[in-house]
Amino acid sequence: MPSTGQSQVLRRRRRTTRLLALTAGAVTVGALAAAALPGTARAGESGRGGGHGPARYQDVQLLSFNDLHGNLEPPAGSSGRVTEDLPDGTTRTLDAGGVEYLATHLRTARKGHAYSVTAAGGDLVGASPLLSGLFHDEPTIEALNGLGLDVTSVGNHEFDEGARELARLQKGGCHPTDGCYTDKRFKGADFPYLAANVLDERTGKPLLKPYWVWQKKDVKIGFIGVTLESTPDIVSAEGVKGLTFEDEAETINKYARELERKGVKSIVALIHEGGFPASASYNADCDAPGAGAGVSGPIVDIARKISPQVDALVTGHTHNAYVCTIPDPAGKPRMVTSAASFGRLYTDTTLTYDRRTGDIARTAVRSANRVVTRDVPKAPDMTRLIGRWDALAAPIGNRAVGHISGDIGNTGTESPLGDLIADAQLDHAKSLDPSADLALMNPGGIRAPLTYAAQGAEGDGVVTYAEAFTVQPFANTVNLQDYTGAQLVQVLKEQVSGANEAAPKILQVSSGLTYTLDLTKSGADRVVAGSIRLNGAPIDPAATYRVAANSFLAGGGDGFTTLGQGTDPLVGADDLAALEQYLTAHSSATAPLDPPKADRITILD
Structure with a gap:
């Protein structure tokens, strides 16, 4: 959410104009062939054998x-x-x-x-x-x-x-x-x-x-x-x-x-x-x-x-x-x-x-x-609408928050952007509680990639607040909770079993957490037993781990019911602020952030 000062900027009263229903010309892609209705009249013809009715x-x-x-x-x-x-x-x-x-x-x-x-x-x-x-x-x-x-x-x-x-x-x-x-x-x-x-x-x-x-x-x-x-x-x-x-x-x-x-x-x-x-x-x-x-x-x-x-x-x-x-x-x-x-x-x-x-x-x-090709004229009323709202958003949206050396994508079982966000949330969690061990991020919460040559007036590699907002627009908070090692293993199994068996939701993980996912198997067996390690050490089922996740996941969302069973909760800042802080702290114009390698989850398929 914007700060008080930013809200004052946004609340400046601006006169708006009503939307105009303008018609513009364009050429669309070809259509499928029409199916005929044998022995019947088509639209525009009489269905009464020569009459003048519809x-x-x-x-x-x-x-x-x-x-x-x-x-x-x-x-x-x-x-x-x-x-x-x-x-x-x-x-x-x-x-x-x-x-x-x-x-x-x-x-x-x-x-x-x-x-x-x-x-x-x-x-x-x-x-x-x-x-x-x-x-x-x-x-x-x-x-x-x-x-x-x-x-x-x-x-x-x-x-x-x-x-x-x-x-x-x-x-x-x-x-x-x-x-x-x-x-x-x-x-x-x-x-x-x-x-x-x-x-x-x-x-x-x-x-x-x-x-x-x-x-x-x-x-x-x-x-x-x-x-x-x-x-x-x-x-x-x-x-x-x-x-x-x-x-x-x-x-x-x-x-x-x-x-x-x-x-x-x-x-x-x-x-x-x-x-x-x-x-x-x-x-x-x-x-x-x-x-x-x-x-x-x-x-x-x-x-x-x-x-x-x-x-x-x-x-x-x-x-x-x-x-x-x-x-x-x-x-x-x-x-x-x-x-x-x-x-x-x-x-x-x-x-x-x-x-x-x-x-x-x-x-x-x-x-x-x-x-919806972009080789047709723009609708003038939509251009005016975007311009009106952009005038309100620009003072906030155009602010640079970081620099990247290349595209950071959000596709794949494990994505570079997913790893970056998990790292940002762990970094934020450690600033609140140095005992934080790891962070987990749901892939559905990542709405767009970070692109090196983004649209707009900023220079190549600059990440603006608007771009970061587009990546994480939900205003979830970064929450810390304690889980046993056995619960943590169960969370990883819930990615590919239960509510998520038919359409797996592979969590994005922070640096230090590694494991193997065998996609040739089914259900929870896809998480290879004994492969889960934190900083090189096997997960101890009886030990306690401090885990950061956004408030949606921490509440058991996306079918991760075990994440809703954490203890000793601590609520941090919103996830967008965590990402912004991480980008600002770990990148500059002369030392941009490189895309993560996305090598924390080993995939067997």
């Missing part, structure tokens, strides 16, 4: 995206690229993302489509870069209003600051502690957040609207929004206090029946849960035969349980790109899509509405992911 079938354009995470400016490094399959069998990477370009692409895509609706799959805010996160994501909500978003589900990150803050983002008003950032009251979202499976424990009713119906003339499509049932496992306890999260499929089926009773037979589910495609390319053929296609993960089981009444699923959470069909309970293919993350892609889906039945002709549904 056609029986009406194509409705559904534009969707997910997991924006407040990335208003083009994301840096690998976070701002997508991989594309080329016709000759090779691949290439494309720079992508940024709301100035996303707005242009969406507005161009809508041209010529009288029936168009835009939806999202959650995590539009939270874990945001400084430009939005410093202002509790008000800038992102304003941008989404300008993008023409019609409806979204909640995601887990919409609960980072709790239910009251989510309600403020929906309804508007100044922040309860920081106040108003400009001389105009924040008006909130123009679109509804849907939270069908998030219940208020006191009332047993959904926290927000469970569904919303889009209608144009006689065409009606219902949207049901849910987030993953396991949200309490990946959000701080304070963020989900007083809330209950229900099963995704059961909830969708419940409200699909309710919509049917109200005469809405065309239904789209917005689900903040996702899958893992076999290919990393955004345009891979997910339904092609062979080992190089298909999707796995939680969304597969959820999709197979969702009623055939639901016609398409827009998903998210895993930050992957896919356009797949997964059979519904009746065995019929149904479209399931995800548009990666950070505004790098959007999905263009055509839903063919049958006016005679009021339902979607699912055999005619077609969909494709499109790249």
Whole structure:
């Protein structure tokens, strides 16, 4: 959080202008071929054998995206690229993302489509870069209003600051502690957040609207929004206090029946849960035969349980790109899509509405992911929006906090940036308690790489406060607790067993802690017995170790229940401050910090 002096800078009242709905030209990536409806009239034709009434079938354009995470400016490094399959069998990477370009692409895509609706799959805010996160994501909500978003589900990150803050983002008003950032009251979202499976424990009713119906003339499509049932496992306890999260499929089926009773037979589910495609390319053929296609993960089981009444699923959470069909309970293919993350892609889906039945002709549904390329004109209203908020953030964000000699990435089982953050937290912990032994960092808490040639005006290798904020935007504290050696071993096993067996969460470890991970085995056996050492000495099951971890992990988050059982707690500064202090103390313009070697975990595969 900013200091008192910084808050005074941020709270200087600035006049804002309303967002303008400007239309800009652009060229988008090619679409999939349309499926024909044999013997029937298409949109724009008469379905009455020569009459002059509306056609029986009406194509409705559904534009969707997910997991924006407040990335208003083009994301840096690998976070701002997508991989594309080329016709000759090779691949290439494309720079992508940024709301100035996303707005242009969406507005161009809508041209010529009288029936168009835009939806999202959650995590539009939270874990945001400084430009939005410093202002509790008000800038992102304003941008989404300008993008023409019609409806979204909640995601887990919409609960980072709790239910009251989510309600403020929906309804508007100044922040309860920081106040108003400009001389105009924040008006909130123009679109509804849907939270069908998030219940208020006191009332047993959904926290927000469970569904919303889009209608144009006689065409009606219902949207049901849910987030993953396991949200309490990946959000701080304070963020989900007083809330209950229900099963995704059961909830969708419940409200699909309710919509049917109200005469809405065309239904789209917005689900903040996702899958893992076999290919990393955004345009891979997910339904092609062979080992190089298909999707796995939680969304597969959820999709197979969702009623055939639901016609398409827009998903998210895993930050992957896919356009797949997964059979519904009746065995019929149904479209399931995800548009990666950070505004790098959007999905263009055509839903063919049958006016005679009021339902979607699912055999005619077609969909494709499109790249938000940066070779189109920037949307002027988005440029102005970014400029307004950047003027408030710049005095804080542009401050140099360190220097690096090269890119410090956040990918891989063990990442250089993960090691750096763990070292920073151990360094901070030792400043509070010299008996601190080691630090552990969850990979999901590392939101972006540190890049040597970062965007902006700073020189190469300079790390600004804004860049550090983008890496660690959660404002977790660095907590110290005591654990036995046996508990520490159990923590490492929990990376690859229990709640994390299907999708391991490999903790990033501070210097001095080493062990071997055998990925050819399964479950807890993947942590090789006897390989765990601290400063070269085997872990003693009966000894006590002082461990630093962020407050989310220290509370048992991400399935690390044993970390929630520590004793003798001591709360330090926030994790961003720990990183800033470490960078400042261990680097300079003449002696930049080298990327860690990421050699603390030996991988056998």
